[in-house]
Amino acid sequence: MLTIGALAKRTGTKVQTIRYYETIGLMPPPQRTAGGQRRYDEAELDRLAFVRHGRQLGFSLEAIRELLDLADNPAQSCAEADSIAQRQLKQVEDRIARLQVLQVELKRMICDCSHHSVAQCRVLEVLRDHSECLTDHDNIGA
Amino acid sequence: MLTIGALAKRTGTKVQTIRYYETIGLMPPPQRTAGGQRRYDEAELDRLAFVRHGRQLGFSLEAIRELLDLADNPAQSCAEADSIAQRQLKQVEDRIARLQVLQVELKRMICDCSHHSVAQCRVLEVLRDHSECLTDHDNIGA
DNA sequence: ATAGACCCTTCAGCCACTAGAGGTTCAAGA
DNA sequence: TCTTGAACCTCTAGTGGCTGAAGGGTCTAT
Structure with a gap:
């Protein structure tokens, strides 16, 4: 039987995070x-490892919850698990594409700016200039 | 003079977001x-555009606050603005690298999984299997 | 018996917004 | 001038996914 601290160590999770997963119903209430x-026992360690691995792959806790439900009812087709993973892949690819646009723009900002005064600083200029704005006004935070 | 709604439209920002920026001191209290x-007047429109553009480039509000301070005191060297942008570029590059690892793993999951039963589903299997875990236990959420 | 490492609950905070309730003001048309 | 209704106001609470701290209790080795 594992204490919560031992479980935390073995899964690379913080103790508080395990308790948090319990309060939101992602981990079952363990023995006391x-x-x-x-x-905790081995089954709970497996479940937590599943959750953590899903998080590392960028799945939301809601998506992981769906995947856990699927894993608990193994008679069905896996089409749904597949489509969850597909959605996730698409999100990841979108993020990469957007970050690559930013990367280019940041590089352009930086290489033109070599310790002149702020007045002509390219970094600030680019941020100030509307015409160089990215056109995509939505989807900022992701 | 612009209403808050007009300002929102012209900068691609939500009205509530502009008020939020005011409460945290990123935008000054406007005339009433x-x-x-x-x-709002043009100067405030410029400031908000600067903030939004910074956000699109992935800067945190704290970083933007620093950049605004620099822009307000244009006598100094721009070395600091440069280093903020450098930090930001590094973060963007790190994120891209990590997302590309995920992309590969997700693709591998998906292409092996074509509507078999959940019992042999590759998606769930990969998530379950410790040995295929990413080694990087930290830095999950970013 | 005691030390101290670990555990418990509860609450508050992080970031960057977003949504909603319940009420007020503005500008245009009749 | 009056009325409509769109847009504005404040305030509060919620989002996701944790994280930290306060103020205690428990477990285990010595």
Whole structure:
């Protein structure tokens, strides 16, 4: 039986995060000692590893929840798991594309700016200039 | 004089976001009509455009705040603006690299999984399997 | 028996917004 | 001048995915 700290160490998770997963119902309530401390078994370690690996791949907790449901009912077709992964891949590819646009623009900003005064600083100029704005006004934060 | 709605439209920002920027001190408190509505001029439009462009380039609001301070004091060297942009470029490049790793792994998951039953589903299998875990346990969320 | 490493709950905070409730003001048309 | 209704106002709460801290309790080795 693992303490929460041991489980945390073995999965590369913080203790608080494991408790957080429990409060949102992603991890089941584990056994407790007489004194009220959590004790975990191998099945729970597997489940947490699944969750963490999904997070590393960029899946949202909601997507992971769906995948866990699928894994719990293995009789169905895997088409749904496939489509969740497809959605995720598309998101990742979109993000890469957008970041590459930014990369180009940042490089252009930087290489033109070599320690002149702020007044002619290319970095600030580019940020100020509307005409050099990216046209995509949406989807900022992702 | 622009209403907040007009300003929002011209900068591709939501009205609430502009008010939010004001509460956190990123935008100055604007003039008000007798009835208490906000009215903006061109200088404020420029400032907001600067902020939004910075956001599109992935700068944090804190970084943008620093850049605005620099822009307000144009006598100094631009070395600092440069280094903010350098930091930002490095972050962007890190993100791209990590996303490309995920992209490869997701593609591998998907192309091996063509509508078999969940029991042999590659998507779920990959998520379950420790040995195929990414080694990088940190830096999940970014 | 005691030390101290670990665990518990609860609450607040992070970032960058976004949404909604419930009310007020403005500008254009009749 | 009056009325309509779109746009504005403040305030509060919620999002996702955690993280940190306060103020305690428990477990285990010595």
